[in-house]
Amino acid sequence: MAGPIGKMIHLSHRLNFCLHSVLTKSTCNVYKFTSHWSQQAASIHLSTAVWKKRKTKEDRKKEKELKALGVDFKPKEKIHRKVVNVWRNMTLKDLAKSMGVDCDHLYEVMMYVDNSVNYDRPSSVIYDFQVIIDIIQKSGMKYMVINPTNSVADDSNGKDVERRYFVLFNHLYEVMMYVDNSVNYDRPSSVIYDFQVIIDIIQKSGMKYMVINPTNSVADDSNGKDVERRPPADPSVLMKRPPVVTIMGHVDHGKTTLLDTLRNTSVVKSEFGGITQHIGAFVVTLKSGEQVTFLDTPGHAAFSNMRSRGAHCTDIVVLVVAADDGVMEQTVESIRMAREAKVPIIVAINKIDKPAADIERTKNMLLAQGITVEDLGGDIQAVPISALTGTNVDNLTEAIVAQAEIMHLKADYGGPVEAMIVESKFDTHRGKLATALVQRGTLKKGAIVVAGQAWAKVRSMLCKKRLRRKGVQREKEYKDDSGEPRLNILLKGDVDGSVEALLDVFDTYTSALCRLDIVHYGVGQVSATDVELATLFNAIIYTFNTTLHPAAKTSAEELGVTVKQFNVIYKLVEDVKEEINAMLPHTYAEEVLGEANVLQMFLITDGKKKVPVAGCRCSKGVLKKNALFKLVRRNEVLFEGKLESMKHLKEEVTSIKKELECGLRLEDPSIEFEPGDTIVCFVKNKVPQFTDWNPPGF
Numbered sequence: 001m002a003g004p005i006g007k008m009i010h011l012s013h014r015l016n017f018c019l020h021s022v023l024t025k026s027t028c029n030v031y032k033f034t035s036h037w038s039q040q041a042a043s044i045h046l047s048t049a050v051w052k053k054r055k056t057k058e059d060r061k062k063e064k065e066l067k068a069l070g071v072d073f074k075p076k077e078k079i080h081r082k083v084v085n086v087w088r089n090m091t092l093k094d095l096a097k098s099m100g101v102d103c104d105h106l107y108e109v110m111m112y113v114d115n116s117v118n119y120d121r122p123s124s125v126i127y128d129f130q131v132i133i134d135i136i137q138k139s140g141m142k143y144m145v146i147n148p149t150n151s152v153a154d155d156s157n158g159k160d161v162e163r164r165y166f167v168l169f170n171h172l173y174e175v176m177m178y179v180d181n182s183v184n185y186d187r188p189s190s191v192i193y194d195f196q197v198i199i200d201i202i203q204k205s206g207m208k209y210m211v212i213n214p215t216n217s218v219a220d221d222s223n224g225k226d227v228e229r230r231p232p233a234d235p236s237v238l239m240k241r242p243p244v245v246t247i248m249g250h251v252d253h254g255k256t257t258l259l260d261t262l263r264n265t266s267v268v269k270s271e272f273g274g275i276t277q278h279i280g281a282f283v284v285t286l287k288s289g290e291q292v293t294f295l296d297t298p299g300h301a302a303f304s305n306m307r308s309r310g311a312h313c314t315d316i317v318v319l320v321v322a323a324d325d326g327v328m329e330q331t332v333e334s335i336r337m338a339r340e341a342k343v344p345i346i347v348a349i350n351k352i353d354k355p356a357a358d359i360e361r362t363k364n365m366l367l368a369q370g371i372t373v374e375d376l377g378g379d380i381q382a383v384p385i386s387a388l389t390g391t392n393v394d395n396l397t398e399a400i401v402a403q404a405e406i407m408h409l410k411a412d413y414g415g416p417v418e419a420m421i422v423e424s425k426f427d428t429h430r431g432k433l434a435t436a437l438v439q440r441g442t443l444k445k446g447a448i449v450v451a452g453q454a455w456a457k458v459r460s461m462l463c464k465k466r467l468r469r470k471g472v473q474r475e476k477e478y479k480d481d482s483g484e485p486r487l488n489i490l491l492k493g494d495v496d497g498s499v500e501a502l503l504d505v506f507d508t509y510t511s512a513l514c515r516l517d518i519v520h521y522g523v524g525q526v527s528a529t530d531v532e533l534a535t536l537f538n539a540i541i542y543t544f545n546t547t548l549h550p551a552a553k554t555s556a557e558e559l560g561v562t563v564k565q566f567n568v569i570y571k572l573v574e575d576v577k578e579e580i581n582a583m584l585p586h587t588y589a590e591e592v593l594g595e596a597n598v599l600q601m602f603l604i605t606d607g608k609k610k611v612p613v614a615g616c617r618c619s620k621g622v623l624k625k626n627a628l629f630k631l632v633r634r635n636e637v638l639f640e641g642k643l644e645s646m647k648h649l650k651e652e653v654t655s656i657k658k659e660l661e662c663g664l665r666l667e668d669p670s671i672e673f674e675p676g677d678t679i680v681c682f683v684k685n686k687v688p689q690f691t692d693w694n695p696p697g698f
């Protein structure tokens with residue numbers, strides 16, 4: 001059965017199709033046929049039509065002659081490229097004429113064409129379009145259906161519906177004869193309950209089909225199978241992978257501080273080569289190129305949740321024990337959890353900077369819990385650290401890498417991804433977000449992922465900056481400000497991309513003169529909560545291409561929070577620079593007003609005391625009584641400060657001009673003068689400082 005070859009038909013998973021809906025769904029070449037049919041003339045394009053021409057009288061005559069000579073007669077093969085016009089209710093004679101053959105040829109071909117009608121006269125009308133196609137094909141010609149809307153004006157205007165369906169259903173009825181089914185679908189309204197029948201009709205018509213999910217239009221060619229994990233990878237494809245580390249320990253023993261230090265030393269002090277940060281997990285790259293993935297969800301909940309899902313996504317547990325407190329309740333619990341999961345432990349004995357820190361006592365307390373550290377003859381590494389100051393934190397990372405080496409951690413980087421969801425949340429702007437720890441394969445944008453009963457298409461993958469500190473810790477840090485200039489910013493942008501771009505710009509800030517902290521950032525309108533946060537951290541709110549929620553506006557006004565709105569990144573960055581500059585303390589530059597040479601010193605009586613006075617002559621500029629003065633002897637400054645008095649002859653004056661003589665008395669009466677000393681009169685002018693931060697491109 002010839003048909004519209006390669007046509008893709010989308011079916012939804014409904015079973016109770018009626019014939020009518022199949023036809024509608026089939027969009028379909030069948031429909032196109034009827035469209036052709038409904039027109040006065042549709043076109044069938046004979047592209048590279050090749051056939052052997054029937055022998056003409058002349059041919060037969062020639063054949064006879066050649067046969068007599070013992071030579072085979074071969075009628076010439078002709079290649080025709082022509083367009084055959086067909087039309088509704090066309091007769092056999094019309095078709096023969098269009099094809100450039102005679103009716104005899106058509107009768108002959110018709111013997112091989114499947115059809116129930118007996119076309120036995122040149123005037124027989126061919127109602128079935130398929131028959132025409134078959135005749136053309138069986139004649140060794142090719143045909144091409146030209147889209148009537150493109151090639152021929154469709155002036156049917158929806159008329160002739162009856163005829164269309166007549167032809168349409170005829171096609172289906174005809175095809176149905178070759179489809180295996182027990183039901184007699186004899187009316188256009190017949191419902192096809194059997195999905196296979198629909199598929200067979202489409203296939204027998206030479207079309208392809210694709211089953212689509214009715215709710216989300218994604219192809220489901222799973223044939224009812226569920227997604228399954230791949231069998232274990234061939235060891236030859238396995239490659240080294242970074243260890244995944246979870247930090248555990250008793251409350252307040254410094255887990256968050258350690259995570260922060262790990263993150264920040266990498267960036268700020270450049271002790272590590274670089275850092276990639278995610279929400280929920282981050283990767284530290286050491287100078288050596290080694291990488292360590294830290295799950296930044298300290299605490300037991302995350303760990304036990306993962307365990308409860310039967311997952312072992314942690315390779316190493318870093319057990320933080322404060323050296324002043326020693327082993328506490330949750331330390332014991334953490335040890336138990338790590339043991340149950342059969343995850344090796346590295347102990348970080350923290351807070352060694354504290355006077356009350358007792359490393360040996362802590363080690364012995366651990367021993368009592370069955371944790372024998374190397375010093376005490378065991379095989380568990382223990383690294384004394386100060387998470388707060390960063391002392392020995394690099395030794396801790398080295399210890400982790402050493403442990404990972406022993407474990408020979410490897411992964412299969414190829415094929416579909418298998419990952420562990422570490423965190424998930426709903427973001428009003430970005431939608432559903434999940435932090436996934438990829439355990440096998442490579443996650444790609446656009447991949448379709450399944451977790452439990454949920455599935456999703458990966459729209460984007462983010463490497464996110466994290467707030468340095470969180471919660472109470474953070475609040476405390478900001479409140480304990482020791483006077484160091486610091487600009488706190490709360491950033492809101494219209495889309496992820498712009499916020500990301502700005503964060504990247506702020507990342508380039510390194511100046512030691514003033515700290516720059518992004519206390520919070522996000523996408524969308526500024527909310528009242530943002531304003532509260534800004535108050536808490538004494539931050540300026542910067543917006544990029546976004547607005548304030550009315551409630552935020554009111555509370556910003558009430559709380560006196562500065563909100564600066566920008567639509568151009570360049571201007572926003574310039575403004576941040578200006579804010580930084582405004583925070584920098586001024587420096588002072590000296591401006592010399594005049595100089596005087598000391599001619600002699602004499603002593604005057606002030607009450608009971610004798611105080612020295614310099615008899616001078618102004619040699620340069622002017623001397624101003626209220627300005628500052630320096631006494632310089634052989635390039636050495638012996639005094640810097642104010643005058644007690646300035647006299648010209650006997651009178652107290654406020655200034656002395658060049659070449660005038662004067663008596664100058666310093667505020668420090670212990671300073672004595674010598675002839676030849678220089679007294680310099682100067683003022684200190686405030687000079688604003690400017691940040692040397694010049695982000696690339698700004």
Ligand SMILES: Nc1nc2c(ncn2[C@@H]2O[C@H](COP(=O)(O)OP(=O)(O)OP(=O)(O)O)[C@@H](O)[C@H]2O)c(=O)[nH]1
Pocket residue numbers: 249250251252253254255256257258298350351352353354385386387388389473
């Ligand atoms: N002196 C000193 N203080 C530290 C050190 N590490 C952490 N701290 C302080 O200890 C307190 C608790 O630290 P966190 O990092 O919040 O402790 P945590 O274990 O994450 O606490 P939870 O999240 O509540 O379980 C904070 O005040 C830190 O500044 C350290 O090495 N030395």
